[in-house]
Amino acid sequence: MTEPSPPPVFLERRSYRRRRIMDALRLLPVAGVLLWLLPLFWPTAADGPDAPAPLAMSDAVVYVFFVWVVLILAGAALWWALRASADPTEGIVRDDR
Amino acid sequence: MASVNQLIAVSLGYVAFLFAIAFFAERAAARGRGGWLRSPLVYTLSLSIYCTAWTFYGAVGYAARSGMEFVTIYLGPSLVMIGWWWALRKLVRIGRVHRATSVADLISARYGKSNLLAIVVTVMAVIGVTPYIALQLQSVTLSLSIFSGPEGAGSLNQFRAAFWVAFGLAIFTVLFGTRNLNANERHDGVVIAIAVEAVVKLVALLAVGVFVVWGIAGGLGPMMDRIDTSPIGQWNMDRSRWVALTALSAAAFLALPRMFQVMVVENEDERHLQIASWAFPLYLMLMSLFVVPIAVIGLDLMPAGSNPDLFVLTVPLSEGRVGLATLSFLGGFSSATSMVIVATLALSTMMSNHVVMPVWLSARAEGAQVSGDVRDVVILARRASILMIIGLGYLYYRFSGGGAALAAIGLISFAGVAQFLPAMLGGIFWRGATRWGALAGLVVGFTVWVYCSLLPSFGPGAVLSVATFDNGLWGIGWLRPLALFGIEGIDPTVHAVAWSLTLNTAVFLIVSLVTFPEPLERLQGAQFVNVFDHSTQARGWDAALATSEDLMIMTQRILGAEEAQILFRAEARRQGVHGQLPEPTQAFLQHLERELAASVGAATAHAMISQLVGGASVSVQELMAVADESAQILEYSNRLEAKSDELTRTARQLREANQKLTALSVQKDAFLSQISHELRTPMTSIRSFSEILRDTEGLGEVEQTKYASIIHGEAIRLTRLLDDLLDLSVLENGQVSLNLDTGQLGDVLAQSILTAQAGSARHLEVVRHPGEDPVRLMTDLDRLNQVFINLITNAQKYCDAAEPRLEIDVRRTDTAVEVVFRDNGTPIAPEARALIFEKFARINDQDGSGAGLGLAICREIMTRLGGDITLDPTLKGNVFVVRLPQLAALAAQ
Numbered sequence: 001m002t003e004p005s006p007p008p009v010f011l012e013r014r015s016y017r018r019r020r021i022m023d024a025l026r027l028l029p030v031a032g033v034l035l036w037l038l039p040l041f042w043p044t045a046a047d048g049p050d051a052p053a054p055l056a057m058s059d060a061v062v063y064v065f066f067v068w069v070v071l072i073l074a075g076a077a078l079w080w081a082l083r084a085s086a087d088p089t090e091g092i093v094r095d096d097r
Numbered sequence: 098m099a100s101v102n103q104l105i106a107v108s109l110g111y112v113a114f115l116f117a118i119a120f121f122a123e124r125a126a127a128r129g130r131g132g133w134l135r136s137p138l139v140y141t142l143s144l145s146i147y148c149t150a151w152t153f154y155g156a157v158g159y160a161a162r163s164g165m166e167f168v169t170i171y172l173g174p175s176l177v178m179i180g181w182w183w184a185l186r187k188l189v190r191i192g193r194v195h196r197a198t199s200v201a202d203l204i205s206a207r208y209g210k211s212n213l214l215a216i217v218v219t220v221m222a223v224i225g226v227t228p229y230i231a232l233q234l235q236s237v238t239l240s241l242s243i244f245s246g247p248e249g250a251g252s253l254n255q256f257r258a259a260f261w262v263a264f265g266l267a268i269f270t271v272l273f274g275t276r277n278l279n280a281n282e283r284h285d286g287v288v289i290a291i292a293v294e295a296v297v298k299l300v301a302l303l304a305v306g307v308f309v310v311w312g313i314a315g316g317l318g319p320m321m322d323r324i325d326t327s328p329i330g331q332w333n334m335d336r337s338r339w340v341a342l343t344a345l346s347a348a349a350f351l352a353l354p355r356m357f358q359v360m361v362v363e364n365e366d367e368r369h370l371q372i373a374s375w376a377f378p379l380y381l382m383l384m385s386l387f388v389v390p391i392a393v394i395g396l397d398l399m400p401a402g403s404n405p406d407l408f409v410l411t412v413p414l415s416e417g418r419v420g421l422a423t424l425s426f427l428g429g430f431s432s433a434t435s436m437v438i439v440a441t442l443a444l445s446t447m448m449s450n451h452v453v454m455p456v457w458l459s460a461r462a463e464g465a466q467v468s469g470d471v472r473d474v475v476i477l478a479r480r481a482s483i484l485m486i487i488g489l490g491y492l493y494y495r496f497s498g499g500g501a502a503l504a505a506i507g508l509i510s511f512a513g514v515a516q517f518l519p520a521m522l523g524g525i526f527w528r529g530a531t532r533w534g535a536l537a538g539l540v541v542g543f544t545v546w547v548y549c550s551l552l553p554s555f556g557p558g559a560v561l562s563v564a565t566f567d568n569g570l571w572g573i574g575w576l577r578p579l580a581l582f583g584i585e586g587i588d589p590t591v592h593a594v595a596w597s598l599t600l601n602t603a604v605f606l607i608v609s610l611v612t613f614p615e616p617l618e619r620l621q622g623a624q625f626v627n628v629f630d631h632s633t634q635a636r637g638w639d640a641a642l643a644t645s646e647d648l649m650i651m652t653q654r655i656l657g658a659e660e661a662q663i664l665f666r667a668e669a670r671r672q673g674v675h676g677q678l679p680e681p682t683q684a685f686l687q688h689l690e691r692e693l694a695a696s697v698g699a700a701t702a703h704a705m706i707s708q709l710v711g712g713a714s715v716s717v718q719e720l721m722a723v724a725d726e727s728a729q730i731l732e733y734s735n736r737l738e739a740k741s742d743e744l745t746r747t748a749r750q751l752r753e754a755n756q757k758l759t760a761l762s763v764q765k766d767a768f769l770s771q772i773s774h775e776l777r778t779p780m781t782s783i784r785s786f787s788e789i790l791r792d793t794e795g796l797g798e799v800e801q802t803k804y805a806s807i808i809h810g811e812a813i814r815l816t817r818l819l820d821d822l823l824d825l826s827v828l829e830n831g832q833v834s835l836n837l838d839t840g841q842l843g844d845v846l847a848q849s850i851l852t853a854q855a856g857s858a859r860h861l862e863v864v865r866h867p868g869e870d871p872v873r874l875m876t877d878l879d880r881l882n883q884v885f886i887n888l889i890t891n892a893q894k895y896c897d898a899a900e901p902r903l904e905i906d907v908r909r910t911d912t913a914v915e916v917v918f919r920d921n922g923t924p925i926a927p928e929a930r931a932l933i934f935e936k937f938a939r940i941n942d943q944d945g946s947g948a949g950l951g952l953a954i955c956r957e958i959m960t961r962l963g964g965d966i967t968l969d970p971t972l973k974g975n976v977f978v979v980r981l982p983q984l985a986a987l988a989a990q
Contacts, residue, residue, distance in 0.1 A: 029180025055332035058321040075375030
């Protein structure tokens with residue numbers, strides 16, 4: 001058995017792109033968490049009379065669903081991009097770097 | 098208004114349709130035309146069992162009570178799916194590689210196939226999920242009662258209706274859920290029925306939503322206005338609940354037994370997960386899209402005090418849309434039934450694999466290979482478990498009276514199963530997680546959940562006394578179920594979730610840190626955590642102890658005769674063995690265990706194989722493999738060490754060979770000088786005496802004769818030397834032809850002694866043992882004679898004792914006849930022993946008469962005769978042993 005050779009420093013363009021798509025995939029839920037945590041900062045009626053007026057429910061609905069749609073579209077786009085750049089010699093799930 | 102009977106007829110028709118679809122799907126799959134059953138679309142739709150009747154009806158009620166909070170139940174799973182790369186990908190891969198059949202199986206397999214852990218998880222899952230099943234029954238009967246009009250004489254008996262619903266679900270699950278034993282094979286019928294139901298409930302909810310927005314409110318704009326002017330028109334969110342419920346639903350999505358069933362067990366292709374990662378959030382988004390509008394319109398239209406949980410039905414009904422209401426009813430019915438079917442299936446697998454089978458196996462001491470069809474037992478256990486679980490759900494519904502708001506039970510159930518999460522995620526991401534850590538974490542989390550969430554849900558005074566609520570357990574203030582550690586003012590759900598999960602995780606981590614895992618546990622831990630690096634199981638069975646017959650019998654009892662034969666035949670073919678039964682190699686045992694695990698769970702399969710094999714042996718090499726990188730280094734250094742050992746050995750051999758060569762070369766040089774001396778001495782005397790004869794005049798008769806006989810003697814000596822050389826070269830080249838003859842060994846010896854002593858001046862006493870057995874030989878007697886003469890002559894020449902003496906002894910062993918020549922001279926030095934059979938070897942050079950060829954010739958002769966000659970090491974004298982093969986020695990006659 002030979003020792004595993006160190007990974008190459010520079011990747012070819014396509015696998016570089018794939019790595020960044022995977023990075024984006026990993027970051028997507030983080031973005032989702034942050035965006036959906038944003039409603040924590042909205043004023044509510046329980047904050048007392050000095051607080052700004054509570055947000056209208058219709059705006060809240062639009063915001064939550066807008067984030068949802070963005071996440072779904074981003075997820076679908078990343079899936080499509082990953083599939084399009086899929087290297088037949090390199091398994092998608094195998095590559096964990 | 099539709100009568101209940103009409104509705105029941107529609108429901109029955111719908112159920113018949115589902116049965117038919119499930120039936121045809123199974124048929125198509127059995128005929129190998131079920132490719133479309135395994136599409137990503139079906140996978141995504143089957144995930145929708147997350148949306149139960151609780152979400153179908155309850156979400157609207159939830160929204161009517163607390164605005165946008167309902168959406169957290171969908172946000173958590175959406176985040177988990179979108180973040181599939183983090184956890185789900187690994188979970189699905191582990192589930193597939195290790196053929197996990199359930200959450201309990203996964204956790205038990207990770208922690209060294211501990212059945213105790215599996216039982217604990219199973220019991221927790223049953224306790225956590227049973228109220229949820231009751232909830233589904235409740236929602237179906239509640240929705241039916243809406244159609245039955247005001248309560249009165251003709252109104253529906255809810256309990257009886259619930260009973261029939263439960264009965265029908267049990268039949269469906271038994272029929273399509275236990276058809277095949279292998280839990281890793283897809284339940285195609287069940288999955289396709291669920292997928293159809295997923296479409297029905299989505300279409301139903303969207304239809305009601307569209308009707309509400311465009312039919313009642315008059316479009317999007319007016320709808321938004323109505324939302325803002327409604328009682329829930331302002332953002333009024335309890336912030337801690339927003340975070341806690343999102344996290345809780347995400348945790349439950351991963352840990353729910355039914356979600357594990359559809360997401361991992363029924364997964365056909367890992368790529369489906371990638372598509373579902375965005376398609377399932379899309380489904381969830383669509384499911385919740387119209388929840389707020391329906392709630393707002395319901396609050397607006399319906400009389401005060403009507404149940405907001407049923408707005409999905411009552412709003413269309415109040416507008417006279419019976420068809421829409423019926424569709425909506427079917428949607429709710431679908432949500433309830435699909436959840437019950439899959440949850441029951443998942444729980445029954447856990448029950449039969451981790452509770453019934455271990456008990457059954459330990460009850461029969463003979464083990465798995467003795468009488469009794471395991472397959473039947475497993476299927477029976479699974480069916481009984483299905484009936485039991487649905488029965489439990491029904492009983493819970495019956496005795497809880499179906500009062501509490503739907504969403505409350507749902508959240509309690511979620512918090513219960515979420516307790517699996519630390520052990521699960523810890524197990525797949527952290528090698529240090531141990532069995533005791535997982536067990537302690539689960540028990541602590543579950544206890545806190547029961548005390549802070551489940552028991553208080555029955556209300557003060559029901560299970561926990563009012564005093565306990567006010568003053569804590571045993572009057573200890575910081576043990577109040579809704580204010581643990583004296584921290585008050587937290588929302589009860591957030592309180593229960595936060596404390597149970599925090600304590601669970603903390604105990605899990607701490608106990609894992611202080612305990613030490615068993616070898617199998619460490620092995621499994623490495624396999625799980627590094628599942629992407631090596632998707633193979635390296636686990637040692639002592640393969641030699643199992644026989645293929647036993648394994649075959651056991652496998653037949655679990656998988657069925659045909660499948661077992663196919664499996665064994667394939668393995669036999671792979672091994673290149675002719676016939677049915679392969680060799681029970683370690684690799685085969687591992688493969689077999691995994692196949693069995695798919696049917697009866699990892700812990701049971703492990704137990705069954707260990708009954709046959711007698712315990713798993715984890716070898717040292719495998720343990721080293723656990724330590725991964727350090728193991729690699731260790732392995733590498735081990736290899737280096739082995740190599741250097743080998744090199745040292747080779748070097749030593751080379752050195753020895755070199756020494757021998759050098760010695761031989763010295764011998765050869767010595768011989769060459771010796772032989773030249775040998776040749777020159779007679780040549781010189783021949784030449785000088787022949788010159789005297791030629792040149793000297795008047796030599797006397799006597800002198801002439803004397804000189805001529807000297808010349809003659811020297812010539813004979815030369816000839817003998819040359820003869821010896823020739824003889825050796827002929828023997829070495831294998832050109833000798835043997836004259837086989839029969840004769841007595843004793844005669845040959847006697848003749849040899851006579852011949853050897855005839856020409857010698859030195860006295861040698863030769864002693865023969867008189868009582869020896871007569872041995873008849875069938876060999877080349879002349880050559881044997883030559884060997885004997887040589888040995889006796891050597892003794893004559895070189896025995897330096899004052900009274901030289903040679904004992905000749907004949908011994909018989911099992912395989913040979915040995916003739917032993919033992920003299921009383923000085924033993925040959927050990928360093929010379931290795932060389933005396935070599936050509937030109939001369940022990941002592943004081944006598945120039947030998948050319949050092951005698952023993953070499955003897956050895957060559959004995960080799961030709963099929964025997965050998967050796968010098969046995971002794972302290973006194975020299976012992977040469979001539980061995981003749983048994984074949985040459987005929988039985989004494």
